[in-house]
Structures are given as C-alpha cells and as structure tokens.
Amino acid sequence: MKILIIAFDVAPLDLISSQRVNYFISYFHGQGYEVDVLTSKKRFIDGPINDVVSYNELIKKANFIEIPSTISKQDIDIVSDHSVNEYRTSNLRSILKKFKAYLTRFTGQMLDYRTIWAFNSIKYIQNSELYYDVILTSSLPACVNWVGWHIKKKNNKVLWIADFRDLWTLNHLVEYSFFSKKIDSFLEKKFISKADLITTVSQDLAAKMEGFHKKDVLVVRNGFVPEEYKSINANYDIFHNKNKINIVYAGNIYRGRRDPTPLFKTIQEHKLEQSVNIHFFGYYLENLKEIINDNDANSYCFFYKPLPRNEMFSILKASDFNLFLESGEDDAKGVMPGKIFELIALGRPIITIGPQDNFESVQLIKSSGLFVGIQKFVEILKMDNPYSFNLKDQTFLENIAGREAQAKKIHQYIGEKMGI
Structure with a gap:
C-alpha cells in the first residue's frame, strides 16, 4: 500500500502543527505502508528549523519529496545552519x-508564497510517473488542497483524505x-468536492465542516505520544524567583481571542503582583506588550523567544502552572490545538482562560484532572498548604489523548x- 502525505508543516519545522504530520508518517510506516512525503524545501522564513533530529529519523521511514517554494530554478538545500540571524528572520x-x-481580508488565503510551492508541486506531479493508493493532505496552508484536488482529478481511483487540523474558510482566527x-468558500468547496474523506480535530469543527461540505467528517484529534514525555527533566533555570508562583505560556497572543487580560485583572484586583511571575514564549508578542502596558503588568511579566520543542517542554514541566488561552466566542467551541495535549502530557496544572465550560477544550482539560479556573487560581494562591491536583493515571490520559488511537481511525x- 503506497501513501502520499502532502504537507507544508513537517520536520524539520519545529512547529506544533508539524507534530501531527510527523506522527502520521511514523504511524503509517509502522503499519507497513510505503510512505512518500510531498513537502517544501525548508527556509528560515517558513518557521524555526530546529527539529532536525525528527527530520533525520523520518527520512529513514519515508521518501521526502522536497519542492522549492520559490520561482527560482536554483536548487535550495534543507537549512540546518543555526548561525543564521534568528532574531532578524x-x-x-x-x-x-x-x-x-x-x-x-481582500484576496483570501490562496495568495500566499506557499501557493508557489503548491504550483511547483503540481508541475512535479505532472512530469512524474508516481502512483499512489492513498493521498493524505494536511491543512493549513490551504494550497495543499489544490495539490490533492489535482492528483484526484488525474487519477480518480486514488483515495483522498483531506485532513484539517486547522480550518480554511471557517477558521475563527482569519x-x-x-x-x-x-x-475562499468557492475554492474550498471546489477542491474538497473530490475528497473521499474529511478529517478534523473535534466534534464541533466536524459538524461545521459537514454543514459546509455536505460530506461525512471523521474526528481525528490531536494528541501526544507518551514515550516522548517520559525522559523530559524539569528546567527551573529561567525562574528569577523560585519563591513566587511561576506561570508559563508558549504561543501566540491575539487581543480579544487568545488574551491574558482576565488574568492580569484578577491579579490586580486581588493584589497578587508580588506573588507571581508570568513567562511568555513566542515570536509575535507585539499585542501582548500592549495588553501588559494597558494592565500595569510589567513588573511580573517576562518575554522570551521560542525555544526548541524539548527545551520548551522542560520549562513547561518546571512551572507551577501552565497557561492555556483561547477565545470564548462560539466560533471557537471546537478548537482543539495540539498545545492542549502537550500540556496534559506534561502533567502540570493548567490555568484555562477564555473558553466556556461546554467547549471541548475545557472538557478535555477537566477530564485530565489538571483544569484550574481563574477563581480557583486565586483560591490556591491564598492557601496555606501546597495545592495538590488530581492528575489522572497515564493509561487514562493515553485513552483520551494518545495519538496512536487517533491515527488508527484513518488506517481503519x-x-x-x-x-x-
């Protein structure tokens, strides 16, 4: 059985979106599939290229077909030179x-330099004699569906699974x-009309996609691989004052969407400024700096550039609390980013701000025993004794959030x- 996985976000890109695709590659290889991966020749403009270890492991399991995302005819090598100025990039x-x-806002999501990669990939496919039994596209970017549509149009017998870890036209952050x-609505419906199966990460998003495409949608959650987390050691070095409560957040900030303002207001209201330090890791933190200034939170907030994945895990594992932010609007009800599963796997209490109680993200965190609401957080800080949380056992966590059970749905x- 020969499968082609079409994805832009994959190792060596050290992005949370890459982890889903990385696991699909390993899983299908382990099931005896002959795996090809159609992706881009990575450049630093694509994202942090720190996951070279995973890349070197994956190229032993799959044939990587790396197509340039430029109009240049010159070959572009995989970048692994960390001497490149990462701050400037x-x-x-x-x-x-x-x-x-x-x-x-004016043109839709297909006007993107990665669409050049999709165009180059289609030209490559047109000139090749490759045959596949199955293709699996992983969105975003939206242009992967153009490639999938082209292959399906060329060979209607191929089984096309269109995986949406993030939605296209229905994306709540666009x-x-x-x-x-x-x-985008026209293009998405045109391309996905040829897909045999749509998959996405939650029941709510599946319902939205079913209504949009009039097709059945299979829920394939994100998740974690337990073995990856067993060897991670906590790293307390960045915490300036270990006598304070140290809270860690890794990711992007969107004002009014993924927004820590309620936490800042609560800290100010209960005069907890001297009790906490909050550590933010991310590239795009301009919005956060404005929010911090608006809430007089400069004295206890600290900024850092993102770290390679395992280094970031060591810090998240050392925190007193990790922070999960998401929108409370109805359009975010089914949002289930991979970050949730990583935080659960690391086993530290998760302060959850934004999503409502009936959101799937909240229900999952609560089922793990790690959920901490903002009022509960205040109560904990005022306790005389250390807080003990009710973390569920490893078997339970694997059942609700293990990647293998999710990938198995596609295999079946x-x-x-x-x-x-």
Missing part, C-alpha cells in the same frame, strides 16, 4: 505574517471581507475502503 516572519493577514470569504477507514 523572526522579525521578517512577523512582518510577512501581518502582511498576509492584511491581504487575506479576518475576511465579504468578497475574500466568497473566494483506508482498510474498509481498500478491502484490506
């Missing part, structure tokens, strides 16, 4: 991200104009369709 990424968000949403679907 991250600033350029930040500028491009803002520019793309601005363009999306700002559209009426016109640009019409463009393929088996049913292919008669194996």
